[in-house]
Amino acid sequence: MQRNYVEETAVITEELIAEYKSYLYKEEKSRNTVSKYIRDIRAFSAFMDGGLVRKENILAWKEKLQATHSPASINSMLAAVNGFFDWLQLPELKVKPLKIQREIFSKPEKELTRTEYLRLVETAEREHRHRLALLLQTICSTGIRVSELKYITAEAVKTGRAAVDCKGKTRIVLLPSELVRVLGRYCSSQGIGKGMIFCTKNGKPLDRSNIWKEMKYLCERAKVEPDKVFPHNLRHLFAKVYYEMEKDLSKLADLLGHANVATTRIYTMESGVKHVRQLERMGLVFAGKQKPHNDDYVVNNRKRRN
Structure with a gap:
């Protein structure tokens, strides 16, 4: 049905996008994932401006994105649009992603350190948050x-285990004993006998943006750069600390709920500071006056003998 619709009109409409959105929810995609896919498809639709859907138009959009977006963002947007064309049974409209060389170092300006994390927690306690x-x-x-x-x-908290369901897969998350203790004490003080601990007054899960705003409030007081302070960076810090201790990517992937270890590698990337220190310890750069090259040494000796 979708294929005939596109072949007859060759235009992406809001009705068609709404149908695809409904399909994504039936496929049990998360709310954030669905919102992201639909936003990207609408961005392509806006670029088309009611025009006919052709492969050359998609390639032109891809080229235009390269002037304003990072390669990773472009590939993410292309993946959303390609999925849409798969659903329409029009694989011939799909375009290839950009080739990206895998980065081996993270950006130090984005890396939250353990010390900075502790300062954030201490500041939140001091501010009675x-x-x-x-x-x-x-x-x-x-x-x-x-x-x-x-x-x-x-x-x-009572069992020390949380059954987490993500994308149709359930995994058990073990809670550290000290976390169980402080969360249990908090539940008692707030009269929380059952259900979610971190929720709104209406009993709904805390929104990502609200958590981000609260974290940003701490930045200046904790003397931590705002670019480092966002919820997902705490997950990255967990991964780095665990990997430094265990050096076990497979186990870490299980703990994080990753289906692919390649994704886990991204979480364990370092800023390169340790790597630079290791290079310096190798001592292959000579400070001060360099020793003469062997050829120079031979020539100078001959001159002295003559």
Whole structure:
């Protein structure tokens, strides 16, 4: 049905996008994923401006994006549009992603350190934002996603285990004993006997943007660069600390809920500071006056003998 629709009109309409959105939800895609896909498809639709859908138009959009977006963002947008064309049974309209060389170092200006994380927690406690301090520690000590906070319940605290369901897959997240202790004390003080611990007054899961705003509030007071402070960076810090201790990517992938170890590698990238220190310890750069080259040494000796 979708194929005939496009062949007859060759135009992406809001009705067609709405149908695809409904399909994504039936496929049990997360709300954030669906929103992202639909936003990217609408961006392409706006570029088309009601024009006919042709392969050359998609290639032109891809080229235009290269002037304003990073390669990773472009590939993400292309993946969304390609998925849309798959659903329409029009694979011939799909375009190839950009080739990106895998980065081996993370950006130091984006890397949240353990010391900075501790300052954020201490600042939250000092500012009497106890729930925020616990939220930071919960994400960072378990490695869960922000969207998985809703599975941290009073019942989970009692058992020390949270059953987390993400993208149709369930995994068990173990809660450290110290986290169980502080969360249990918080539940008692707030009268939380069952259900979610981190939720709004209406009992809904905390929104990602609200958590981000609260974290940004701490930046200046904790003397931490704002670019380093966002919820997902706490998950990255968990991954780096775990990997430094265990050096086990497969186990870390299980803990993070990754289906592919390649994704986990991204979480364990370092800024390169340690690598530079290791290069310096090799001592292959000679400070001060360099020793003469062997050929120069031979020539000079001959001159002295003559």
